[in-house]
């Protein structure tokens with residue numbers, strides 16, 4: 001499938017800026033479909049970093065799943081050293097916005113929504129871990145956080161920005177990595193290691209934050225944050241929520257990665273709990 005050209009699209013709005021660059025709402029001229037493109041300036045990248053970028057984008061192309069933001073196309077503008085990654089637009093916005101709105105309104109999210117987000121994000125993660133097994137190694141997301149989880153027009157969850165985090169971690173773009181690493185796992189602090197179970201830790205942090213409208217571990221300094229994360233002690237989610245939900249989130253927030261449940265165990269537990277969740 002030949003890649004598109006910039007003039008196949010028209011920019012209809014600016015959504016925001018991320019660690020990789022700007023994110024814009026676009027319309028595909030041929031059929032009027034609303035999409036999104038993320039702009040990455042690769043001018044400062046080394047040849048090997050550019051090759052890694054190509055590899056990451058090719059990984060994105062393979063990920064096709066209801067709960068993963070769908071990749072559509074990529075455009076390279078060599079005259080400006082710009083890469084445009086075109087993906088599905090999620091009109092429901094991101095979970096970071098949703099959490100912020102509920103925090104300001106002092107309004108907790110419904111428990112059923114939290115279970116739904118858990119189920120749909122874990123399905124997305126299962127797809128990544130599954131689809132990469134036959135290509136060796138698992139695709140980890142590496143940057144699961146509320147700002148990377150979106151809602152479509154029906155309130156369905158879409159995990160976004162796969163691979164972009166890896167691009168950022170290992171390239172000159174990394175200097176633009178901003179923000180406090182609230183979701184960094186104990187193993188990343190203690191031995192700078194990251195594996196698929198670290199994504200589960202991040203999902204635990206995300207679900208906790210959906211309940212409490214704040215992360216499980218907060219501190220006035222990154223040193224203190226690391227200490228709290230590695231101790232692994234956190235308050236119960238608000239009493240409105242069931243012990244079942246608190247227990248399940250606590251399983252994801254085990255300090256020892258090997259103590260965290262397997263993805264398959266979590267999905268079986270959820271599919272018993274959310275009967276409608278079973279695929280028809």
Ligand SMILES: CN(C)CCCNS(=O)(=O)c1cccc(Nc2nc(OCC3CCCCC3)c3[nH]cnc3n2)c1
Nearest residue numbers: 015016017018023036069087088089090091092093094
């Ligand atoms: C109903 N309201 C509560 C919500 C209104 C919602 N409308 S909105 O204001 O345009 C809006 C707001 C936020 C997101 C989206 N949709 C969206 N955003 C993406 O990335 C955002 C980007 C991520 C990096 C940092 C900068 C922002 C996407 N990436 C792939 N698909 C995407 N879709 C739309």
